Amino acid sequence: MQYKTLQTLLLLAGSVTISHASVAGETLDRIKERGELIGVMDQAYPPYSFLNDKNEMDGMDVDLTKEFARRLGVKAKIETPAWEVTTAGNWRGRWDICICSMTPDAQRARSLDFVTHYYSSPAVLVTSVNGNPLTKLADMEGKKIAAQQGGSYERYLNQTLKMEGYGAKPVTYPFKAVQVMPYGSEDLEYQDLSLGAGKRIDGLVSNLVTANERISKMPGKFKIVGEPLFEDPNWVAIDKGDKEWRDTVVKIFDDMRKDGTLQKITVKWIGTDISR
């Protein structure tokens, strides 16, 4: 009897410590029980996610998360830990889903499951109007080009970006080695670039949507160089290992594509349908 109890205890302890992956369906059960879907995203990545005038999280990713929760029949709650914390995976039930403009790659796929593609954003090279602006993509060679630390743009500049297997076209590099300048936030990149190309940096890599926003908010400062560098596929991410939850997410997104809700929400925020 005592031996049996001990065995059960050991088994329990083992299952608690060893089971890295969540049990099938665990996530959905948790959400239903809580009556709340906890979506995680970046604190400031306008127009996808940002704090609006009412001091609430708002944006395309927020609307999609709310719509997703509505279809599950629960409320949506948005949490905004640092990007590095989100991408580290191992959420341990803190968060349920990341409709958060994340670009899949082999490295991130080790800590998170990428479930479904929901929009594409072209990456562009931005330079300044003043100073010694770059004129074509090949001009990047040997120049100081900024990119968000830990993001796919930084890996692109280091020529280590791998995006095979996520519906992405293979990446080409129309330049030789550049001097990569990793930044903690895009704001600082744009601020340094606004001093004039050649001062602190010569250019930066950003996505077309946010680049256009900056250009319209601060006219006469920045311009986009040449064609987009590559298309960044953005996928919905979840914590590793819950197959049932994965299937649920795929199904809901398929429904949103079929009835046009996904397209409608992207058009509302971006002006064009970027969901293909």
Added chain:
Amino acid sequence: MNRNTIMTSKFKWQVTLVWLALMIGFIWFIAKFDLDMAYVWEKLPFLAGLHLSPDGFIQGVPLTIYVCVIAMLASVILGLLAALGRLSLNPLAYGISTFYTSFFRGTPLLLQVLLIYQGLPQIGPIPTAIPSGIIALALCYGAYLSEIFRSAIVAIPRGQWEAAMALGLKKHQTFLKVILPQSMKVAIPPGMAMFIAMLKDSSLVSVMGLWEIMFLAQSYGRSAYRYMEMLITAAVIYWILSFLLELIQARLEKVFHGGKTR
């Protein structure tokens, strides 16, 4: 010339003038930034925490104060225990204390925050953001305070111990009633400097998504492309809070000096 004689009203008035001049210089410097003041006034109530966050929790200044006050109290206790361990002849206490201060002074606070927030779930408990932040700040600053307390205790002349023992006080009584009150006098200025540093380091807990001063400032700044405005606003708020801590320090020094300024 000692402080009592020079602290005349004339001296104070002159100091005020110097402050004003430096202040005007600072404001002139900031004015050169061509800031959008309308945006600052619009967001200030949120940073100051006059509104609750969407999920009905405190945000901005109150959240920063809440995290810091609890972490300060905990760090004083930790620091005192570590200082005693460092002064003890017991190898276990000495070992734990030296390892603790070495680790928490020798590694970046950001890493400590993440070790607690991301690391603890690997071995069991899943702490939420606020306790993680408080624990990290308390452990880190407790390690710094322990050295301040230790040097303050050692600074009290040996004769004080001997005199108290001669009067028949036990060792722990001597420590609590004679040595500790006197060493507090020595520990207050550097200890308060630590609290001022902690106040600003508390912005690191924003990596867990806590809506404290720095988190809000960065979010608003990035969302509206008004980054400098918001950072300068946050800086002014931190400065005001630090100034309040300086006032508390002045009061405490008076208390522990028994009204005598040297």
